[in-house]
Amino acid sequence: MTLFERLATAIHAESPVALATRLDDTKPGAKLLVSGDGAFGDLGSPGLNEAVTEEARALLAVGETEQRSFGADGEPIGVEARVFIQSFAPKPNMYIFGAIDFSRAMARLGKYLGYRVVVVDARPVFATKARLPDADDVVVAWPDEFLESARVEESTALVILTHDVKFDIPLLRVALTTKAGYIGAMGSRRTHANRIAELRQAGVDDVQLARISAPVGLDIGARTPEETAVSIAAEIIALRARREGGRLSDGTKPIHVTREPLRSA
Numbered sequence: 507m508t509l510f511e512r513l514a515t516a517i518h519a520e521s522p523v524a525l526a527t528r529l530d531d532t533k534p535g536a537k538l539l540v541s542g543d544g545a546f547g548d549l550g551s552p553g554l555n556e557a558v559t560e561e562a563r564a565l566l567a568v569g570e571t572e573q574r575s576f577g578a579d580g581e582p583i584g585v586e587a588r589v590f591i592q593s594f595a596p597k598p599n600m601y602i603f604g605a606i607d608f609s610r611a612m613a614r615l616g617k618y619l620g621y622r623v624v625v626v627d628a629r630p631v632f633a634t635k636a637r638l639p640d641a642d643d644v645v646v647a648w649p650d651e652f653l654e655s656a657r658v659e660e661s662t663a664l665v666i667l668t669h670d671v672k673f674d675i676p677l678l679r680v681a682l683t684t685k686a687g688y689i690g691a692m693g694s695r696r697t698h699a700n701r702i703a704e705l706r707q708a709g710v711d712d713v714q715l716a717r718i719s720a721p722v723g724l725d726i727g728a729r730t731p732e733e734t735a736v737s738i739a740a741e742i743i744a745l746r747a748r749r750e751g752g753r754l755s756d757g758t759k760p761i762h763v764t765r766e767p768l769r770s771a
Contacts, residue, residue, distance in 0.1 A: 509539050509547050513594070516541055522595040524562035529573070529588040540566070553579035554587055562591050567661060568746070569595040569620060597622040598661035602641070603649040603677060604668035605632035608692065611735035612665055614640040619739055621663065626652045628673070650676035653684070663688040663742055665722070669697070675704050682714045688742050690722035692734075724751045 507515070516523035521541065528536040528549050538547040538555055540562040549555055557580030565572055571592045577584025600621035602609050609625050616623040617640050625641045626649050627633035633646045645652055649668060658664075664686045668674055674691065678701065681689050691698065698720040705715060723737030724744065744751040 509537060512539055512541070512546055517594050520596045522566045522593070524566050524591055524593050524595075526558045526562055526589050526591045529590055530586065532578070532586065538562075549589065550587065551579045553581075554589075556580055557582070558589055558591065562593075565591055566593050566595050569593050569597065598659070598663070599624065599657060600663040600665060601626060601653065601656060602665045602667060603627070603673065604666070604670075604692075605629065605634075605638060605644070606667055606669075608667050608731040608734055610638055610640070611731040612667065612738060613638055615735040615739045616640075616663075616665075617642075619742070624656075627668075648676075649673050650680045653677060653680045658684040658686050660685050660687045662686045664690070665738060666691040667722075669693050671701070671704075674701060675708070678705060678718065679708060679710065682710060682717060688745060689718050690738055690741065691718055691720040692722050693720060695721060719745075 513523060513525060523539065523541040526538040526540065526549065528534060533550045536547070536549045538545055538549050538558055540559050545555060545559045549558055554576060557576050561574055573588065573590045575585045576582070576587045576589065578586040598621055600616040600623045602612050602616070602623065602625045605625055605627035613623045613625055623641045624643045624645060625633065625638050626645045626647055628646065628648045630646045633644050635641070635644050638644050664681050666674060666677060666681070666689070668677070669692050678691065691701070693701070701720070702715055719741060722741070723734060724740045726733070726737050726740070728734045728737040740751060
C-alpha cells in the first residue's frame with residue numbers, strides 16, 4: 507500500500523493521521539505519514555523522522571496543522587529542515603449532560619474550542635435544538651445509557667451539568683470506565699462529597715475518583731452560565747497544557763506551549 511493509499515484509507519475510516527511534507531531545499535517534497543499504526547515514508551534522516559513523528563502526534567491530539575523547523579537530524583533547535591505537518595483528524599467530542607441554561611452557554615464555548623458538541627438529557631421538553639442551537643446534536647436519552655455506547659477517546663470531554671443524583675451517580679460510574687480525558691461535574695463541594703461517598707460505596711476506588719473535576723471549572727468567581735462556561739473551558743485548556751491555571755503575571759513558564767491530549771488527573 508502506498509503512502510497516499512494509507513492516507514486515503516485513514517481519512518475514510520475517520521482515523522487520525524498526519525501528513526508531513528518537507529519544504530526546504532535539502533529534500534523538498536519528502537513525506538512522512540504518521541498514524542496510530544506507526545510512521546511511513548522518509549524525510550531524510552532517522553532522527554528527523556522521529557522528531558517529526560512526535561510533533562505530528564502532538565498536533566493530531568488537538569487537530570492542528572502547523573509548520574515546524576528542526577535541525578538536520580531532528581534537533582529541536584535549527585532551521586535546516588522545514589516541515590509542514592497537516593492533521594487529518596475528526597473533531598474531538600464534548601458530551602454535555604443536562605439541557606439547562608449552563609449547557610446552552612457551554613455548547614457555544616465548546617464549539618469555539620473546536621469540539622463536536624452533543625447535549626444529552628432524558629427530558630424531551632428540555633432537550634431540544636431550539637433551546638440549544640449551538641450544539642451539533644441534541645439527544646433525548648438517559649445519560650448513562652447514552653455514554654455506554656458513545657464514542658469516547660482521550661480527547662473527549664465529559665461535562666456533567668445535570669446536578670441531579672438520579673442522573674449523576676449512574677453517569678459517573680460509566681464515565682469512570684472510559685478513557686475520557688476530562689470528566690467535570692457541576693455541584694457544590696457538599697454535593698460532590700455526597701457523590702464521592704455513594705461512588706465509594708459502589709466500589710469506585712480513589713484513583714478513579716480523582717479523575718473527576720468537581721466542583722467543575724477554575725476558581726475565577728464565575729456565577730452566570732456564561733462565566734461558568736468560561737471557567738470550565740479554561741480548566742479544559744489548562745489540563746490539556748499541563749498548567750495549573752494561575753495568572754500569567756504570577757508565573758514564569760513560557761506563555762505558549764505545545765498542546766497535548768487531554769488526560770484527566
